[in-house]
Amino acid sequence: MKKIVFLLLLSLPLLLSAQDCDCPSNFAWTKKTFEENDAGFAYVIDEKGRQSYEDHVGVFAEKVKGIGDINECTQTIYEFLTFFRSGHLSVQTLSGQSNQAGSQPTDExxxxxxxxxxxxxVDVAEFEEYLEGKEAHDFEGVWVSNPYRIGIKKVGGEYLGFIIEADGVYWTxxxxxLRIHEDQSATFYMRDHSAQEFAAAELVGNNYLQMGFITLQRVTPSLETEPAVENYYRAIAAQDPYFEQVNPQTTLLRIPRFWGSEKWKIDSVINANRELILQTPNLIIDLRNNGGGSDGSFQELLPILYTNPIRTVGVELLSTPLNNQRMLDFINKEEYGFDEAGKRWAQAAYDKLSERIGEFVMLNEYPVTITSYDTVYAFPKNIGIIINENNGSTTEEFLLAAKQSKKVKLFGTTTIGVLDISNMYFVPSPCNEFELGYCLSKSMRIPEMTIDDKGIQPDYYIDKDIPQYEWLKYVTEILGE
Incomplete structure (x- = not known):
């Protein structure tokens, strides 16, 4: 009997471990971890009310009960977290986790x-010959979007997109x-054949087809290219920063992202062209779709736009044992790249935070940092920053600094608004099935000047009557007046 009991006790952790990996257990862990550690949790509860949150929890506690697929589970947990904010949240399945239990499916x-x-x-050769002979041009054509080559042919009242070339596994x-319906709404089937619906399919110039975030480029028939359209798609597709002279009075700096790993590229482009920038009356900084990164990546821009001291309101960190672990990560993990001085700062910050568990702690001496430079450059005298609804986080932090310059005007549409609750930290779930990303800090601008879910508005709103590929032309003309 003792042996049987002993064996049962040995197997108990295994049974508990298996049970703890189901979706309800993952949901419970996420809920507890977020409530105890996210810097924005208490603020949102105060704003929306405890009962509203409890009702929300009840709905999702029921939703997760019947979920066995890890990807469906993580998606549902992510939806639960959007109660708190639209960004600076992450629930990401870890590599090696398949959709279903068991081995990965083969290509066959x-x-x-x-x-x-x-x-x-469709006979592709005959179709291409037909296309080259058409006088009027519409959605029909041969289009590419890596790794796909797609023919679009009108069939009845709609246009059907069929595979010409693909990976040969998911698509043959x-x-x-894809389908473009009679009302020009569209359905695009993703890699896994799930349907993505779009309100409209739109021809942009002669050679581009836009459906939401999906872009196709026409290769047949061969039509005249339009410089403004080509330059727009070059900018939107850019992975690296670049500089060019638009005209004798205006230069352009395109920065797709402010990631920490991109800082040296941004600095290199600025420094290589600094002399021309400082000799030219107008500068355009195109930040469209720049979702953020690291504050250090925009520091080289500040002296160029500077006219008066820049005030930056700081943040407070929520001190918990889990949150404070990030400071130890800075010290012990090589991927953070901290030098000895940085490690000493992290150790001092860890010590200060550890003394005040459960409280919000300001690491800087003062809540507001004032940045001043010795020189106000004569040129550029007008700086236009192009923004849109995909700008957030660090990019919004840069805009708050840039807007304080008398030289700067913002052009475009309102940013997404994900800045007040920031400094993300990522922790694995107990069974290492997914990683939860939440925030460690809260801005001291709250509640007087909040950005989250509001965004930063442009000084010059660019309305929908101006095509996106003409935004640069519009800004160039305004700055040149």
Whole structure:
């Protein structure tokens, strides 16, 4: 009997471990971890009310009960967290986790899974010859979007996009990849064949087709290219910062992202062209779709736009044992790249935070930092910063600094608004199935000047009557007046 009891006790942790990996357990862990550690939790509860939150918890506690797929579980948990804010949240499945229990499907399994997918039989050579002979041009054509080559043909009242070339596994020749309906709404089928619906499919110039975040480029028939459209898609597709002279009076600096790893590229482009920038009356900084990164990455821009002291309101960190671990990560993990001085700062910060567990702690001596430079440059005298709804986080921090310059005006549309609750930290779930990303800090601008879910408005709103590929032209003309 003793042996049997002993064996049962040995197996108990295994049974508990398996039980703890189900979706309700993952949900419970996420809820507890977020409530105890996220810097924005208490603020949102105060704003929305405890009962509203409890009702929200009840809905999602029921939702997760029947979920066995880890990807569906993490997506549901992410939706639960959006109660608190629209950004600076993450629930990401860790690599090696498959959609279903068991081994990964083979290529042949995937091919068979989609073998009955609707197809359109088209002789591609004849279709291309037909396209080259057309006088009027519409959605019909051959289009590319890596790794796909797609033919679009009008069939009845709608346009059907069929695969010409693809990976040969998830998508094979002839399969229907997209539909543009009679009202010009569109359905695009993703890699896993899930449907993504878009309100409108739009031709941009002669050679681009835009459906929400999906862009296709026409390769047949061969049509005249338009410089403004080509320059726009070059800017939007850019992975690296670049500089160019728009005209004798205006230069352009395109910065796609402020990631810490991009700082040296941004600094290099600025320094290589500093002389021309400081000799030219107007400067345009194109930040469209720049979602943020590291504050250090925009520091080289500040002296160029500077006219008067820049005031930056600081943050407070929520001190908890889990949150404070990040300071130890800075010291012990090489990927953070901290030098000895940085490690000493992290150790001092850890010590200060550890003395005040459960409180918000300001690491800086003063709540407001004032940055001054010795020189106010004569040129550029006008600086236009192009922004849109995909700007957030560090990019918004830069805009708050830039707006204090008398030279600067913002052009475009309102930013997304994800700045007040920041400094993300990522922790693995107990079973290492996914990683939770939440925030450690709260801005001391709260509540007088909040950005979250409001965004930063432009000085010059660019309305929808101005195509996005003409935004640069519009800003250039305004600055040149």
């Amino acid at each position: 399994d995937i091919i068979q899974q989609f073998a009955e997918w609707e197809k359109l039989g 020749e002839g399969q229907i990849k």
